[in-house]
Amino acid sequence: MQDKYTISLPVFDNCLSSTGLRKVQFDSAIEEKQALETFARYFKNEMHYDFVQYEASAHKDSCIGYLFTESAMDMCLDHHTEMPTRCIGGCLFSKIDDTWVLCWIWLHPYLRNTGVLSNSWQQMCSEFGNFAIEGPISLSMKSFLDKRETDHPLVKISFG
Numbered sequence: 001m002q003d004k005y006t007i008s009l010p011v012f013d014n015c016l017s018s019t020g021l022r023k024v025q026f027d028s029a030i031e032e033k034q035a036l037e038t039f040a041r042y043f044k045n046e047m048h049y050d051f052v053q054y055e056a057s058a059h060k061d062s063c064i065g066y067l068f069t070e071s072a073m074d075m076c077l078d079h080h081t082e083m084p085t086r087c088i089g090g091c092l093f094s095k096i097d098d099t100w101v102l103c104w105i106w107l108h109p110y111l112r113n114t115g116v117l118s119n120s121w122q123q124m125c126s127e128f129g130n131f132a133i134e135g136p137i138s139l140s141m142k143s144f145l146d147k148r149e150t151d152h153p154l155v156k157i158s159f160g
Helices: 030-047 116-128 139-147
Strands: 021-024 063-071 085-096 099-107 132-134
Touching: 021 030, 021 085, 030 063, 030 085, 030 099, 063 116, 085 116, 099 116
Parallel strands: 099 132
Antiparallel strands: 021 063, 063 085, 085 099
C-alpha cells in the first residue's frame, strides 16, 4: 500500500521525447495514459479535489494531455538501446465548445520553478492558441501566468 505522501514517478524503458514534452492522445499507448492519470491523481490530492479529472480508460477524442519528461540516466542498464524516460508531471487540455481549456497541470514539487513549464509553454500556446485556463488556480500558477502577462481567460467549469 502506498501512503498519500509518496510520489512515484513513471519510468519508460524507451525515449518518449527529446524535447521534454510527450503528447498523449486518444490513440496513445495505455501506459502513457496511465502515467498521465498518475499525475491527475497527484493533482487531485494536492488540490484537495473530490474526484480525479482524468482517467486513462476514459480518454476522449476532445482531450490532449502532455507528459513532462526527462532522461532517466539512473535507470539505464546494459540492455537498454536508448535512454529511459522518467515522467515528472503532466497536464490536460480539453476542448469545450470551441475553446481549448487547460484543465490541470501538475509537476513534481522538486521540479517546480526550474523552467520545466516555461520551456514547454510556448509549444502549448502554439498548439492551442489563446486557450482558457480552468480555475481555481494555485498561487504558483498565478505567479507563473503573471510573469508572462498572459491574456488566457480564466474559466470555471461546472460539472452538473
